[in-house]
Amino acid sequence: MSCRGGTLCCVPRASTSAPGARPAARGSTARVLGATEVHDVPPAPVVLLTGPEEHLADTALSSVLTRLRQETPDLERTDVAAAGYLAGQLATWTSPSLFDERAVVVVDGVEAAAEAFVTDVTAYLAAPSPSTVLVLRHRGGNRAKRVLDAARAAAQAVEVACQPLKREQEKVEFVLAAMRRARRRMDADAARALVHALGSDLGELAAACDQLCTDTDGTITEEDVRRYHGGRVEASGFDVADAAVEGHAGKALALVRHAAATGVAPVLVVAALASRLRTLARVAAVRRPADAARELGMAPWLVDRARRDLRHWSPEGLGEAILAVAEADAAVKGGGPDADYALERAVVAVAEARSR
Structure with a gap:
């Protein structure tokens, strides 16, 4: 040339x-x-x-x-x-x-x-x-x-x-668009898990999409993401929140400790828990489920996931979980003597509040 x-x-x-x-x-x-x-x-x-x-x-x-x-x-x-x-x-x-x-x-x-x-x-x-x-x-x-x-x-x-993608939903759409170009299907939860695992590095996200397309068959699921990026996903506060909201107390505790070992601050895990529960509460309060995404300004896949979760949550259990996380939030921001203990207690409380 x-x-x-x-x-x-x-x-x-x-x-x-x-x-x-x-x-x-x-x-x-x-x-x-x-x-x-x-x-x-x-x-x-x-x-x-x-x-x-x-x-x-x-x-x-x-x-x-x-x-x-x-x-x-x-x-x-x-x-x-x-x-x-x-x-x-x-x-x-x-x-x-x-x-x-x-x-x-x-x-x-x-x-x-x-x-x-x-x-x-x-x-x-x-x-x-x-x-x-x-x-x-x-x-x-x-x-x-x-x-x-x-x-x-x-x-x-x-x-x-060429501006950074700052919102989580933009990054999820980035991943799903990469899969569409590769003519592969990917669950929205899998795309979200990949974003939580790899963060904001678009080059790394794109490379991970290529790897998943090469190493998997059929629809790419959240389990596929965990298989190839599990160590990094486990360090995510959002993954802790997912486990707790799904009622897996032991798994949530293990993830909390792994997150702490990999440098994730307790305040970030509490924020993820609060965000997850807040989404459940907002979706539960909508009277017409068909209008939830438009009324709340949320992505439809987030609303669908919240509805699936809400089948296992009562209003009383959701209220208990929100109070437990509020107490932990105060503790990790200097209001308690042991932020790690407060966080672990909140995680167990959220998991146990499910199905009450």
Whole structure:
């Protein structure tokens, strides 16, 4: 593979991933893509990758390169760091080839760009070359804002919002979308367990999805997730809460101690217990079950799981469990002499309150 201007080319990191398209900014002509669309980014004359989430940016870049190489197998690719740019280089990299073949120029670290780059690229973006795809990677901040504004105003520009997925439901949807692309089915509870096991690292979540698709058959269940990621799931406060709400006192105690051994703070486990019980109480209070998801603003799968749990809970038992967790919450926040003991006592109380 040859590169323009003698610049060293590099191979992009492999990736996977998915959810949440965002609207274009007011006054912007750029088409804005979200996390659900990073696997299908068109090779526009200008592709702007904004935000700190590296996995989404890597996936978007891989998508652009794949589509370009389908059209031009001998694609010329130039990689450059904006901070080390020298005046006039952009004109060399984007000048048409002898046969006007497609080329791609990937500029990393636009947020740290030298003034010479800002000047040259701003002028270039007023009339980008139709035979070159210019990919600009900007991780955030106010530096090089002129470049962002010019890129968003460029004709046929595409912006990919590479922002972290902060809400749990966004990450669950990310996992389920990865499974849909792989043409595999996965239980919502399994997706949630995987998110609890691996946290916010989208690259790790995507790799785990690939592993589960390779190592399992049929619908991927929560048990499959536990089999391959059990040690990490056990350190989750949400898993402690699940065991306690399901009435498994011994299992919940074992998980509490494992969580403590792996550095999970008692206050986080109490918060997970409180969240789980609060969901049960909110769903139980809805008079028309068919409207629960809309009325409560909750994902339908969360409502369905709460309904299944509520078959084994009486109002009195739920009230006892909520009081026990409230006492533990006060204790782990400094109101008691032994936070670990208070937490274990609350876990047992929740498990025993089930079916009362």
